[in-house]
Amino acid sequence: MQARHLNTTLSRILALSGVAALLLVAGCRQDMHNEPKMFPQRGSSFFADHRGARPQVVDTVARGQLHADSYFYTGLVKGPNGYMEERDLMPFPVTMTVLRRGQERYNLYCTPCHSRVGNGLGEIVMRGYKPAANFHDQVRLAQPVSHYFYVMTHGYGAMPDYSAQLTPADRWAVAAYIRALQYSQVASTSDVPAGVQVRTLKEIAQQEGLPASDAKPWTLPATAVWANQGAARTEGSPAMGPANTANPKIAIPVSKPAKKATK
Ligand code: HEC
Structure with missing residues (x-):
């Protein structure tokens, strides 16, 4: 008894x-608390300039940031006159996967202003925002595909840039999808490859079991809405040189910023 008590x-x-x-x-x-190390935004007695943050080493590139394919990252190439120019050229092949990604991103980020069909009459515009570009007008049809990339990267007039929301690859995918939207309205039967079947929206809706109202035709905005947009259409980035009028397909729609009719 005693021993057991003592034990416990x-x-x-x-x-x-x-x-x-x-x-x-x-x-x-x-542990390593006392180890010599740099603190962000704090000085250091270790270096001669007493700065903890070190300047970038000249002629070096951070891992994964070489960006050697400058067309992919800028949408511009150096033209014969020495100016950077846009091109009607995708930097990578456009597959259905690319187009689907572009459609998904477009529907997320561009429809509020440009609408799902790209006529520029999105919900925000209907509520008073400056009319966004109608991708089916003659000016936009003539613009090279890298112009869309450029606009998404840098913004354009009243349009904010989307470089934070869209990676360069996504911006190209959206640009390709805008082309697809345009072709959906201006393509002729000769553009359709042999063996490919063209279906109307109504047929697709029927096949997918969607209500017929989903396949209603949509309208382009009345010309009056766009009349005052004419001047703005020739405006652009001063970083780019005069328009290449010899080949309107690859011309930058842009030279000196023109005065806008409306703001
Ligand atoms: C907040 C509304 C808004 C959103 C969202 C928006 N845009 Fe725009 N966009 C505009 C407006 C407004 C204009 C006309 C700009 C002007 O004339 O000042 C425009 C113009 C354009 C143009 C024409 C530029 C030219 O040369 O005429 C392109 C291309 C374009 N947008 C692409 C896009 C794409 C792609 C997206 C999605 C990533 C997008 N926009 C999202 C408002 C928007």
Whole structure:
């Protein structure tokens, strides 16, 4: 009886001192706390200029940031006159996967203003925002595909840029999808490859079991809405040179910023 009592007391003392020892050891933990190191935005006596943040080493590129394919990242190439120019050219092949991605991103980021069909009458515009570009007008049809990339990258007039929301690959995918939207309205049967079947929206709706109202025709905005947009259409980035009028397909629709009719 006595021995057993002594035993439990002893083991309790042992357990308690064990916990106390553990706490002590934790308190003494130093690990790498005292190691010499740089603190963000704090000076350093280690370097001659006393700056903790080091300048980039000349002629070096951070891993994964070489961006050697400058057309992919800028949508511009150096033209014969020395100016950077847009091109009607995709930097990678357009597959159905690319178009689907472009459609998904377009529907997310562009429809609020340009609408799903790209006529420029999105919900925000209907509520008073400056009319967004109608991708089916003659000016937009003539613009090279990299112009859309450029506009998404840098913004355009009242349109904000989408470089933070869309990666370069996504911007190209959206540009390709805008082309698909345009072809949906201006293509002729001769554009359809042999063996490919063209279906009307009504047929597709029927096949997918959607209500016929989903396949209603949509309208382009009345010319009056766009009349005051004419001047703005020739405006653009001063970073780019005069328009290449020899080949309107690859011309930049842009030279000196023209005065806008409306703001
Ligand atoms: C907040 C509304 C808004 C959103 C969202 C928007 N745009 Fe625009 N976009 C505009 C407006 C407004 C204009 C006309 C700009 C002007 O004339 O000042 C325009 C013009 C354009 C033009 C024509 C530029 C030219 O040379 O005439 C292109 C191309 C374009 N947008 C592409 C896009 C794409 C692609 C997206 C989606 C990534 C997008 N926009 C999202 C408002 C928007």
